[in-house]
Amino acid sequence: MGMPVWRSMLYVEQARHSGYSCSPTRRRQLPAKACSEPRILMIVVMSDHGDFFSDYGDESSEERLSQEAEELMRQGRFLDAAARYQELRRLSPTDLWASLGHASALECAGRVSDAAHILDEVVQHHRRSCHMQRFRRMFFERREDPAEVIRARNDLSQSSTIPDEPVDQLADLYFNQGRYHEALGELQRLLQEESIDDDDLLTASIHARMGACLRQSQRLDEARQALRQALSVDPENHWTLSELAECERAAGNPSAAREFYQRALGINPDDHWCRGHLAQLEFEEGNREQAEGLYHTILEDLPNATWAMVELAQVTAESNPQGSWELAQQALSIDPSYPWAYAHIGHLCRAQGKLDEAREAFAQALSASPGATWILLELADTCRHMGRLDEAFTHLEHARNADPFDPTTYAFLGDILRHRGRLKEARAHFAKAVELDPAYTWAWRERAEIAALMDFHEEAQEAFVQVCRLEPDEAINEGLHAFLLRCRGEGDQAEPSLRRAISAMPSYAWAHRELCEHLLLRQRNLEAEEAARHGLREVPDFGPLRLLLAESLRRQQRNDEALTILEQALAAEPDIPQLWAMRAEITCEHDPQRALTFARKAVGLDRSSDYRLLLAQVLAACGDDHGCHAQARAVSRQHPSQAVAWILLADVNERRPDIRAALAACRLGLHHCPHDWRLRTRTARLEWLRGQGPGLERLDEVFTAAADDDIPWRDVALLFAHGGRRAECHRALAELTRKSSDHPSIQAECWRVWSECAVHLGNHHEALDAIDKAVTLAPQALPVRMLAAALLSQQDQGAAAIPHLTYLHQHLPAENQAQRQLVLHQLATTTGRRGTRQQAQQYWDELLLLQPWDTGMAADYVQFLNEAGAWERASTYSHSDLSQRSDDQLRSDDGQRLLSVSALAIHHQHGAAAAATHLQHYDRALGPATRELLAQVLMSQGAIADAQALLHSILQQIPESALTSKQRLRWHCMHIRCLISGGAHEQAWQDAHSLAQEHPHSEGPHCLLAEMLSYRGAYRQALQQLHCITLSRAPSIEHLLLRAVILLELYGPQDCQQWLQSWPQDHDDAPPLLRVLTTAWPAMGNPQRPQQPCSQDDLEAFPPFIQATQHCAQALEQQQHRDLAGHLLTIVAEATDQRATASRLWRQRAFLACRSAGQRRVAFIAAWRGRSLLALLRCLIP
Structure with a gap:
C-alpha cells in the first residue's frame, strides 16, 4: 500500500511549520532560581548576606524572626515573610524596622492597601524618622500616588536622624530582603548626600553592597569596580571577597572566582555561604567529588541546613538519583514548606518522565513560595511537555505579572506560542526577551528560527550573527545555519554545516536527525542508514533516529529489518505515535488486519490528522471502505488543506463505483489544495475517464513545475500511457527514473512502471523487455514477479509465466491470503492449460482449502474439470456445491457462471435433457445469461417451442434499460435460430434480414443470413454475406x-x-x-x-x-x-x-x-x- 501523505519521519516541509528548534536545548541557561537542570545549583537565591535558618544558635526570638523574614523575602516567599514580620511586630509593637519590613513584604506580595495601612500606623509613632519618611516617599512613588508623595516629601523635610541610628539602615533593609534595585538607589544616595567620608569602613561597606546589587543586575564590570574599591579600603573582608568571587564566576572566570572563594574561606572558615558557592563552582567545572566534599563539610557543621541538603541533592542527581531524592525528602522533614526541595523533586520526576508527579511537586513549591517567578516558569515548562498548553500559558502570565521585566518569561511565552503555531506573536515575545537581555543567546536562536519560518530571512540572519557573536564556538550554531539554509530553500547547501555540527558535538541529536532527513529527502537511502546508525552510536536512546533508520531500511525494501528496529524502539518508548504509525504502514503491505491494530494505537496516542489519515488508508486496505470514508471525511472537514483526505474520498467513491462523486471530491480538494500534484493528477484521470473537463490538459504544466514540487511521476506516466500520449509518458518515466535512487529494488520498481505503461501503449514487446529488466534487478521483489507472470500469461506464454508464479507461491507470506489465492489461481489455470493436469489439480486442492465458500473459485474449478474432460467429477462437485448455496449467492455474477459451467458438465455427461432439467431446477436464480444458455440447451434437445417461449419471456420481462444492445441482439439471433429449427424458414429469413439492416456491422445477423443461404445451397452468396462484415478484431x-x-x-x-x-x-x-x-x-x-x-x-x-x-x-x-x-x-x-x-x-x-x-x-x-x-x-x- 502506498502511503502518499503520511510519513512517520519528520520531513522538511513539516518541520517548517512544526515549531521545531535546531537547538539541543529549548531552555535558556537561566539564573539558578529559574533553571530546570538539576546540576545548576540554587544557592544564589539564598541569602547573600548573614546567617541561615539552621544557624541561629541561642539568639533571641525577635532576632530569629527577623532573619527568617529576610530569608523568606530573598526566596520570594513574600506572604510567609509577612507572617514572620507580623509575629515580630506582636512581640515588639513599636519596632520601626519590623513595621517597615512588614510593609515591604506586603507590597511585594501585592497587598498594597495593607502595606499603606501599616505605614499610617508607623507615622503615628515615628513621624520624625527620616528612614521611615524616605521609605514612605519611595513606596508612594512606586504606587504612582502624587498626593501621598508630596505629603511624604514634606514630612521628610521636617524629619531628622535619630541619634546613634546607622545612616545605612534603610539600605540594609532593602538589601537583606533581596530588593536590590531599591537598595542600590539608597546606597548611591548615601554616597552623594550623607557625610561619611570620615568613616572608611562604612564607605567600604557601601561600595561592597553596591557591587553585590550591581552583580544581581548583571552589571558585572560596574560590580567588579565597586567591589575592588571596597577591598582597597578593607582588603581582609571575607564577605567582599566572596562577592567578588561571585562576580568573576558570573563573568566566566572560574579560576579567579576559585581564588577569591578560597581567600574568603581562609579569613573566615565558618562562612558556609562562601563554601556553598565554591561547591557550586567546582560542580560547574566538572569537579563533582570536590563539590560533594564541600557540602558534606557544611552539613557536618550545620546538620539541619536544608539549603545544603538540596544543593547536595542536585549535585548527586545524575550519579545517585535515589540518594538525591532522599536528601530532598530529608530537607522537607526539617522544613515541610521548603520550596527548593519540592522543586528539586520536580526536576527528578521530570528527568524520569514522571511528568504528573513533576507537575505536582512544582505546584507544591509554588504553594510554598507563590511569588517565585522561576517556579512558575518550571511549572509552565512541565505543563508544556505534558501538552497542557493552556495551563502553561496561565502560569507564564502570572510570572509576567509578578515580574514584567523578566526576559525568561517572555522567552517561555514565545516558546508556547510557537508550539501553538502562533508565530507572529512568538516572534514579538522573543524580540522582547532579547530587548530585556541582549545576551540571551537561546532567545536569539529562537528568534532566528521563527523569522526564518516566517520568511523574514534578513532578520533571521541578523539574529544568527548575534548568536555567533555571543557564543562563537558552539556546534549548535552550525545546526542553526543549516536550519536557516533549509528555510531559504537552499537545503542542498546545508549538509556541510550539519556534518560540521556533528563533528564538533557528536551527541548533537538534532543534527543527526536533520542529516538523516536531508539524505532521505534526496533518495540517498543507504547514506541515510549509515548516518542513522552513526547517530545511534552517539545518542543510543534518541527515538527519532530509530524511526529514521527504519524509514531508510523500508525504502530499501528491507522491511523485516525495519520492523525489528521499530519493535526495539517501541519496547523502549511505547508511547511514541510515529513508531506505531510506521509499523502499521510496513505491516499493511502483507497483513492489513494486524496493521489496523497498530494504526489504531497511533491514533489513540495522537489524534492529529496525519495519523487519522493513516488509519483511513489501513481501513481501505482491509476492505472497510465505510470506515475509510468516515475518517477521511472527518479530516477533510476539520483540515481541508490535507490533500490526502480528498484523495482517499475519491478512491472510496471510485471503488463503489461512483466516478461522479470521486471527481467532485477531487475538484473540491483542488479548491483547498490548488498546488497539490497528486490531486491534479487524480482529477485529470477521472475527467479523462468521464470525457469531460480539462482531463489530461491539467498535466500540461507538469514538466515546468518547481523542482521541489512533490509530483507523482508514476501516476503521471500511467495516465499519459492510458491517454496514448507516448512522448509525454516516456518523459514522465525518465523523470521518475532520474528522481529515484540507484538502489536495485527502486530501479526495478521504475522498470515495473515502465512495463505497465508499455502495456497501455500497446507495445507488449517493450513491456516484456522492461519487466525482464526489473526481474533481473530485483528477483526477490514480489510485485515485479506478479506483473511478469500476468504479462506472460496474457501473451499466452504460460511456460515462461510458471517460474514466476512458482516463486510467488513459495515466497508470499502466509498471512497475505489475498495475494496467495490470486497466485494459486493463476498457477492452477496456467498449468491446467499447459496440460499438466495433475499438478493443476494439486493447486486447485490447496486453493479450495483456502476459499471453500468462494463462488467464483468454485465456478473456475468446475471449468477446469470441464476442460480436462472430467465431466462426471465436474457434475458431482457442482451438484454438491450448488446444494449449499443460497439463491442470493447464485444470483451473483459468479453464481451465474457456476450454474453455466455445471450445466455444460451435465450436458457432456448426461446430454441436453439433463442439462435443461438442471437449469430449470434453479429457475428462480437464473439471470439473463443463464436463461440464454437454457434456451440453447432446449434448442439442442429439440424442444424448439420451449426455447422460443423462453426467449419471448426474456424479451418481454426484462426492461429495455436493463439490457445491453449486445444482449438484445444475441437473443434476437437465438430466436431466429429457433425459427429455423422449427421450419419457419421464410419468417427466419425476413427477421434475419431486418436484423442485419439494423446492425450492419454486427456478425450475428450476417452469420445467420450466410447460414440460411448455405442451407439453400447458395454457398458463394453465403461467403459474400460474410465478407460484408467489417472485422475490427478476430471473428467470433x-x-x-x-x-x-x-x-x-x-x-x-x-x-x-x-x-x-x-x-x-x-x-x-x-x-x-x-x-x-x-x-x-x-x-x-x-x-x-x-x-x-x-x-x-x-x-x-x-x-x-x-x-x-x-x-x-x-x-x-x-x-x-x-x-x-x-x-x-x-x-x-x-x-x-x-x-x-x-x-x-x-x-x-x-x-x-x-x-x-x-x-x-x-x-x-x-x-x-x-x-x-x-x-x-x-x-x-x-
Missing part, C-alpha cells in the same frame, strides 16, 4: 466455423485449414464442430494446446453440407475414426431433405461399413436406404 467462433465449413464444402480441406490457421484459436473449451474438424484434420487445431476429443454427440453440430460431410467422413476414416465417420454420414443423410443428396451419403456410408469388420448388416441397410444397386452388390462381395 461462430463466424470462424461457418466460413470454414462453407470453404470445406466449396473448395475442400486445404482452404478450410488455411482459414482456420489464419486466426488464433484462443478457446478454453472448443465448440463441438471445431472438435469434429480437428479430429478429422489434426493440423487444423492449436498446437500449443492439447486436442480435445470428439464424441458422437458432437457430430450433431455438423451442418447438412454434402461435400463437406463427405470430406470430413473420409478424413475421419483416414484417422482411424470409422465409427465417427459412419455416424456423421448417417446423421447428415437423415437430416437432408433431398433424395439424391441423401442417396450419395447413404452409398458412402454403405461402402464405409463394408470396409469395417462386423458392419455387413449396417452396410446392407445403408445401401438399401440409398437405393444404390452398386452398393448392394458391394455388400454381397465377401
